Amino acid sequence: MGPQKSAEVSRITEDGDMMGGDVSDDLIIASGERKVAIVGGGLVGALNACYLARRGVEVHVYEYRGDIRQMEHVPGRSINLALSHRGRSALARVGLEDLVIQQHGIPMYGRMIHATDGRKKVIPYGKAGQCIYSVGRRYLNETMLSEAETHPNVHLHFNHKLLHSDLKTGHMVFESNGQEVQADADLILGCDGAYSAVRRQMMKAPRFNYSQTYIPHGYMELCIPPTATGQFAMEPNYLHIWPRGEFMMIALPNQDRTWTVTLFMPFAVFDRITTPDELLEFFRENYRDAIPLIGEEKLIKDFFSNRASPLVSVKCSPYHSPKALIMGDAAHAMVPFYGQGMNAGFEDCLLLDDLLTKHDMDLERVLPEYTEVRNPDAEAICDLAMYNYVEMRHLVNSRAFLMRKALDSFLHTFFPNSWTPLYSMVSFTRVRYHQAIAHKERQDKIVFGGVMTLAAALAAGVAYLAQRGDLWRSATEVVNEQARLALSRLGL
Numbered sequence: 341m342g343p344q345k346s347a348e349v350s351r352i353t354e355d356g357d358m359m360g361g362d363v364s365d366d367l368i369i370a371s372g373e374r375k376v377a378i379v380g381g382g383l384v385g386a387l388n389a390c391y392l393a394r395r396g397v398e399v400h401v402y403e404y405r406g407d408i409r410q411m412e413h414v415p416g417r418s419i420n421l422a423l424s425h426r427g428r429s430a431l432a433r434v435g436l437e438d439l440v441i442q443q444h445g446i447p448m449y450g451r452m453i454h455a456t457d458g459r460k461k462v463i464p465y466g467k468a469g470q471c472i473y474s475v476g477r478r479y480l481n482e483t484m485l486s487e488a489e490t491h492p493n494v495h496l497h498f499n500h501k502l503l504h505s506d507l508k509t510g511h512m513v514f515e516s517n518g519q520e521v522q523a524d525a526d527l528i529l530g531c532d533g534a535y536s537a538v539r540r541q542m543m544k545a546p547r548f549n550y551s552q553t554y555i556p557h558g559y560m561e562l563c564i565p566p567t568a569t570g571q572f573a574m575e576p577n578y579l580h581i582w583p584r585g586e587f588m589m590i591a592l593p594n595q596d597r598t599w600t601v602t603l604f605m606p607f608a609v610f611d612r613i614t615t616p617d618e619l620l621e622f623f624r625e626n627y628r629d630a631i632p633l634i635g636e637e638k639l640i641k642d643f644f645s646n647r648a649s650p651l652v653s654v655k656c657s658p659y660h661s662p663k664a665l666i667m668g669d670a671a672h673a674m675v676p677f678y679g680q681g682m683n684a685g686f687e688d689c690l691l692l693d694d695l696l697t698k699h700d701m702d703l704e705r706v707l708p709e710y711t712e713v714r715n716p717d718a719e720a721i722c723d724l725a726m727y728n729y730v731e732m733r734h735l736v737n738s739r740a741f742l743m744r745k746a747l748d749s750f751l752h753t754f755f756p757n758s759w760t761p762l763y764s765m766v767s768f769t770r771v772r773y774h775q776a777i778a779h780k781e782r783q784d785k786i787v788f789g790g791v792m793t794l795a796a797a798l799a800a801g802v803a804y805l806a807q808r809g810d811l812w813r814s815a816t817e818v819v820n821e822q823a824r825l826a827l828s829r830l831g832l
């Protein structure tokens with residue numbers, strides 16, 4: 341960490357020296373003079389508008405959809421999201437944290453794990469009272485758009501789809517209600533999501549790195565309505581998880597006492613379910629307790645009127661061109677198995693704000709440093725999300741899932757200062773994502789290397805006595821994994 345930091349600092353001074361007095365001032369945005377175009381008025385674009393508004397620059401947001409505040413139904417994905425520390429910190433800087441959390445956040449203090457037989461167990465997140473929040477995507481987006489719009493220097497342009505852009509000159513061409521509209525800006529912020537048009541333009545530049553992966557799983561959202569008496573049909577202050585290996589299902593609470601249930605399965609499995617009987621059979625086998633909660637008829641109706649949506653992971657670099665920067669999903673779309681996509685995108689806005697302050701809005705310094713600082717962290721969270729996807733599929737049942745999480749909490753209570761579960765570090769701190777991975781690797785070495793091989797062997801013994809095949813399997817998995825780790829550490 342030390343040498344890396346000093347290298348960073350010396351590079352900055354080098355840049356400064358190189359540029360000396362003749363910094364071309366058309367790259368310095370001065371308040372009131374310069375224009376920033378934000379492409380995409382989704383979660384990250386709308387938050388960015390709030391940030392830029394406060395700097396007094398002229399902000400134009402171009403959004404493909406209409407104004408969601410005027411729409412009855414908003415098509416698109418995920419009705420609610422898990423908001424955690426990073427996202428909250430970013431909302432706090434523009435004064436929106438309390439509004440979002442207190443008026444529209446439902447605290448979730450832990451995971452509630454549903455076993456196949458319907459039994460449920462809670463494992464709290466970290467320390468008492470620590471929680472993540474379920475918030476409505478639409479509410480969040482509307483709140484941020486309205487906050488941005490209170491600033492006279494912010495202009496929202498709905499029904500504007502970016503078609504072409506020149507990221508060297510800042511020229512843009514939009515399609516709006518069948519018409520072509522042209523615009524220019526000193527800086528283009530590409531906040532246009534996983535299928536970003538701004539990124540597509542960047543890809544035409546030489547030496548742009550890009551990779552994308554579609555996983556075999558898709559997702560479908562279902563809904564659990566309130567009870568006859570208008571109450572939540574399940575304990576509201578938890579993130580409910582039905583771990584079933586290949587098939588995963590989760591539920592997050594909504595303000596109107598409904599639940600949004602998200603079913604993750606391979607497309608091949610979605611495709612195999614073609615009749616109401618097959619669907620009910622599948623649910624009886626895997627999610628029996630959810631059937632009465634959703635309701636048989638509603639389950640059938642919703643499942644067959646919906647289609648499964650794909651999940652993509654995108655890594656690229658650099659994030660900047662001479663006059664553009666991509667942020668949020670445009671720069672780092674990830675699979676949703678860490679609940680961090682939006683949180684990471686919001687943290688992007690924090691970083692840009694920090695760098696704009698640090699370099700007094702000198703984009704020639706801000707943009708390269710943004711890429712340099714953010715890229716390792718963005719790629720780290722993409723990796724962590726993908727790793728969770730792999731790991732959760734291996735935990736074939738709720739018992740295995742519980743064991744993994746219980747082991748983590750156990751270690752946390754016994755070594756509170758040296759053992760922090762990775763999930764806590766990611767969700768409840770702003771430790772840089774790439775450092776969270778490094779920290780986990782360190783603590784794995786220290787604790788697992790010694791004590792844990794024994795503990796795992798003990799657990800295996802217990803499992804054997806319990807004569808439970810599944811527990812036996814997960815315990816032996818842990819032992820094997822630890823044995824392998826211990827051996828590799830010894831260089832064997």
Ligand code: FAD
Nearest residue numbers: 380382383384404422502532533668669679680681682683
């Ligand atoms: P988006 O929200 O996709 O916004 C992009 C905007 O750009 C859209 O409004 C779009 O209309 C607009 N646009 C696109 N193309 C153009 C164009 N050519 N011209 C103009 N405008 C354009 N994250 C979490 O932190 N917690 C969670 O619990 C969570 N759960 C998730 C569950 C699922 C199933 C999925 C799929 C994702 C989840 N995420 C979660 C991730 C989160 O949804 C994204 O990371 C977040 O929406 C990214 O915001 P964004 O503004 O970058 O992109």
Ligand code: EGO
Nearest residue numbers: 422451581588590676677678679728731741744763
């Ligand atoms: C062993 C056991 C290793 C998103 C469990 C890793 C993700 C992963 C999709 C949860 C919580 C917010 C989420 C935990 C693990 C949201 C989340 C987790 C899901 C699915 C999700 C946890 C929306 C993985 N956080 N999480 O620790 O509770 O652990 F189940 Cl499918």
